[in-house]
Amino acid sequence: MDLLTINSLSLMGLAVLALFLRYLTTILEFIRLIKWSSTVPGPSIGELMENAKKGQILNWFTELREKYGPTFRIWMGRDLLVFFSDPEDVKQLLSNNSLLHKSRNYSSLEPWLGKGLLTSSGEAWHRRRKLLTPAFHFRILSEFKEPMEENCKILASRLREKCNGEEFDIYPYITLFALDVICETAMGIKKNAQMQSQSEYVRAVQRICHILHTKAFSFWQRTNPFFKYTEPGRERDACLRILHDETNRVIKLRRKMLEDAKIQKMADTENLLDNIGKKKRFAFLDMLLISQMEGVDLTDREIREEVDTFMFEGHDTTSSAIGFAIYLLSQHSEVQQEAFEECMILEGNEKENMPYLEAVIKETLRLYPSVPTYARYITEDLQVGKLTLPKGSNISIMTYLTQRDERYFPEPEKFDPQRFLQKDKEQHPFSFVAFSAGPRNCIGQKFAMLELKCSLSYLLRNFEFLPVKDFKPNALPELVTKSGNGIKIRIKSRGN
Numbered sequence: 001m002d003l004l005t006i007n008s009l010s011l012m013g014l015a016v017l018a019l020f021l022r023y024l025t026t027i028l029e030f031i032r033l034i035k036w037s038s039t040v041p042g043p044s045i046g047e048l049m050e051n052a053k054k055g056q057i058l059n060w061f062t063e064l065r066e067k068y069g070p071t072f073r074i075w076m077g078r079d080l081l082v083f084f085s086d087p088e089d090v091k092q093l094l095s096n097n098s099l100l101h102k103s104r105n106y107s108s109l110e111p112w113l114g115k116g117l118l119t120s121s122g123e124a125w126h127r128r129r130k131l132l133t134p135a136f137h138f139r140i141l142s143e144f145k146e147p148m149e150e151n152c153k154i155l156a157s158r159l160r161e162k163c164n165g166e167e168f169d170i171y172p173y174i175t176l177f178a179l180d181v182i183c184e185t186a187m188g189i190k191k192n193a194q195m196q197s198q199s200e201y202v203r204a205v206q207r208i209c210h211i212l213h214t215k216a217f218s219f220w221q222r223t224n225p226f227f228k229y230t231e232p233g234r235e236r237d238a239c240l241r242i243l244h245d246e247t248n249r250v251i252k253l254r255r256k257m258l259e260d261a262k263i264q265k266m267a268d269t270e271n272l273l274d275n276i277g278k279k280k281r282f283a284f285l286d287m288l289l290i291s292q293m294e295g296v297d298l299t300d301r302e303i304r305e306e307v308d309t310f311m312f313e314g315h316d317t318t319s320s321a322i323g324f325a326i327y328l329l330s331q332h333s334e335v336q337q338e339a340f341e342e343c344m345i346l347e348g349n350e351k352e353n354m355p356y357l358e359a360v361i362k363e364t365l366r367l368y369p370s371v372p373t374y375a376r377y378i379t380e381d382l383q384v385g386k387l388t389l390p391k392g393s394n395i396s397i398m399t400y401l402t403q404r405d406e407r408y409f410p411e412p413e414k415f416d417p418q419r420f421l422q423k424d425k426e427q428h429p430f431s432f433v434a435f436s437a438g439p440r441n442c443i444g445q446k447f448a449m450l451e452l453k454c455s456l457s458y459l460l461r462n463f464e465f466l467p468v469k470d471f472k473p474n475a476l477p478e479l480v481t482k483s484g485n486g487i488k489i490r491i492k493s494r495g496n
């Protein structure tokens with residue numbers, strides 16, 4: 001062997017050693033995770049893949065809880081996820097102020113939502129949350145009621161043609177309504193999606209949610225570095241183009257409206273930066289655009305990431321909740337009658353108090369939580385109940401299971417809004433966590449409740465929802481809970 005060969009081999013050996021040392025900690029951490037995971041019960045990857053293929057994930061998770069108890073683990077690719085559903089554990093997890101890092105699962109959302117409020121972590125998340133919180137303040141919400149009701153009127157006029165007793169799927173009507181609402185309120189743009197029969201944006205949201213859900217549960221797609229070049233990868237990218245084109249269009253339009261109205265000058269005189277949350281409040285997109293004009297460190301891309309996040313979260317979650325509420329009301333005529341009577345008496349009170357309708361909404365979200373699960377990454381070893389979770393693992397809170405705990409919700413599958421009205425019976429504060437809790441709870445909770453109350457109250461006053469025989473929605477956890485077979489109902493006009 002000549003000197004040159006020896007030198008080359010030594011260099012290669014050193015490179016391999018350096019690489020090994022560079023990843024040594026990761027390798028050791030991973031070995032520790034594998035060892036630890038064998039002490040917690042859970043299904044094999046094979047079972048996971050088989051059940052994901054069947055499209056019955058939520059039922060399967062219910063079976064897993066029956067088999068293993070409220071805590072079990074699942075390996076998803078190289079990620080270890082420990083699922084918790086006992087309200088006491090949920091309390092410990094959601095109240096922990098240092099458990100704010102989203103799990104690696106959320107990274108599949110990044111090509112779409114970037115590092116927006118939902119997916120970001122650390123200081124960047126903290127700053128953005130502080131900036132955006134006033135945009136959903138109670139006072140701003142008052143201004144949203146009118147556009148919400150205007151859109152309810154349009155929805156009702158579109159539904160009148162369906163009052164012929166025939167069954168139909170109401171879900172497409174609701175999604176267009178919810179898209180118009182988020183655009184006209186938080187974004188300040190009139191979209192008029194309801195005037196069209198369908199929306200390219202809504203269709204792209206449905207498709208991308210399905211693609212990302214399938215990818216999350218498929219070992220091959222999840223670990224494939226060339227996913228982009230596969231068929232679902234190409235379809236995802238086509239959806240991304242539609243989604244980003246639409247959000248870019250919304251931002252451009254609103255920026256132009258602000259400039260035309262010389263709002264920048266107005267913001268200058270009111271010294272917005274010193275007074276966020278005090279003098280003048282702005283709706284979501286105006287808040288971002290004006291902050292940028294005022295010199296806050298916020299790039300165009302970052303604004304788009306937030307608009308993508310809020311357009312998605314702000315319409316898909318509420319569509320899901322309105323859809324399942326209508327289904328449940330159509331199946332429970334006595335609950336519907338009581339809700340209808342309250343809506344007639346308390347018409348106009350949607351922003352304040354409508355106790356029965358609020359209980360109907362909560363009970364709907366208990367059975368069909370719009371966000372069925374959410375997850376965090378463990379950055380330091382963490383004690384939860386009797387378990388010490390190792391650094392590098394992930395926890396997931398299964399809202400869907402927590403809210404079916406028989407100790408707090410007897411006969412858990414029964415739709416019974418009275419559960420949320422019993423003053424004498426105290427509920428565990430973490431047994432109902434549809435909007436999450438703690439620092440990373442849902443920023444749009446009050447907005448969502450207002451939209452849900454306005455729309456359901458308006459529809460109940462105008463229509464009677466009737467059941468479709470033998471119809472039961474097939475709930476799928478595709479980021480947001482969707483019904484795989486639509487929301488089939490019949491409707492009758494109340495004649496007013």
Ligand code: HEM
Nearest residue numbers: 117118313314317321370371374434435436442443444448
């Ligand atoms: C029924 C309707 C809704 C439900 C059930 C719901 C539920 C949730 C849940 C469970 C989370 C926590 C997710 C996680 O930790 O990964 C969340 C976060 C979030 N929600 Fe909602 N949501 C709803 C409506 C809305 C609306 C209308 C908006 C916007 C207008 C919105 C915007 C957000 C955002 C931006 C986050 C991330 C907050 C953060 O991490 O700081 N949501 N939501």
